[in-house]
Amino acid sequence: MGDLGDIQRSMARTILGQEADDSLLGAIKDDHLGPAARLRIHQNNFRESLSEALLGIFPLCQALVGELFLRQALRHFVLEYPPVDAALYAYGRDVANFFGIYSAAKSVPYLADVARLEWYTHELANAEEAAVYEDITAAQAAHEAGMGFALHDNARVLDSNFPIYDLWQALSGQITPDDLNIEDDGQTILLVLHGGQVFYQLLDAETAGTLAKLSGDQKDITIGSAMLEELIDRGAIKPK
Incomplete structure (x- = not known):
């Protein structure tokens, strides 16, 4: 088993979509699921829980592009912009910028500004x-x-x-x-x-x-x- 710090950093990289290295795979209990399958569970939980939380912040974006499109876009977003602190209510500031460069959103160039409007709304609603x-x-x-x-x-x-x-x-x-x-x-x-x-x-x-x-x-x-x-x-x- 490798150094704990190295394993933790490898786990973080793997959650964000990179291939798991041998030290991480060797640290995971190998049972009927196998290490790779266990890691996929964590990857899916990470993407789904964060994208689900973000979905509630951007209802107008959902009305504009549909739930299926928005869910898929937010799954990509959480991999590109993972949280940097534990305050979940503050997560999502970069969604508008992401939509500005997201290739699948080129046909709706105003989506970024709609997301920015919703983020400002969310930000103010949670402010003192x-x-x-x-x-x-x-x-x-x-x-x-x-x-x-x-x-x-x-x-x-x-x-x-x-x-x-x-x-x-x-x-x-x-x-x-x-x-x-x-x-x-x-x-x-x-x-x-x-x-x-x-x-x-x-x-x-x-x-x-x-x-x-x-x-x-x-x-x-x-x-x-x-x-x-x-x-x-x-x-x-x-x-x-």
């Missing part, structure tokens, strides 16, 4: 809600004094080349598929956690541009009083 900044007078004075603002902890912004807000409405049953034109211009969504619920707001180009600058930590941003009031009212910003 922070206090909302509401003092417009103080905000205006702070802005005039050169104080910077940043995207609020309760907020996320998704800027898409696709009509992502319309896609969200169609996939969640708020509009019919006939009302959706995927060839329409891109849209930007502001997601805000308020009262334990995530709300979705379609942003116009000016508001989206201002939030993009804030999110990018751009210096010397000038925000008019009306825009500042709107961003505070939306729950989108906080003082730095």
Whole structure:
């Protein structure tokens, strides 16, 4: 039997799809199943348990591409992006990026942004809600004094080349598929956690541009009083 550390590392590699080496096979009890069959059980349990957990985070993706396609895609994902910590609720951040390069998803290029929208929803729903900044007078004075603002902890912004807000409405049953034109211009969504619920707001180009600058930590941003009031009212910003 080999060194325990070597066996553990070999086990991890094998779970992720590599061939088992002799030291690992020799460490496994050889009965009627055999070492290789025992390892396949662990491989299958790893893929199925993680992909099943992820399936519940992305119901709109499932509505878009179907359960069979999504399950298969997530099985590939867990092998490419295995968990790096024990917090299962935080696992899945890279699904959107994975769909952006997943060859089987080339025919649905907007799948990545739908997954990103769902991840932001999941992330906010599991976050501790922070206090909302509401003092417009103080905000205006702070802005005039050169104080910077940043995207609020309760907020996320998704800027898409696709009509992502319309896609969200169609996939969640708020509009019919006939009302959706995927060839329409891109849209930007502001997601805000308020009262334990995530709300979705379609942003116009000016508001989206201002939030993009804030999110990018751009210096010397000038925000008019009306825009500042709107961003505070939306729950989108906080003082730095």
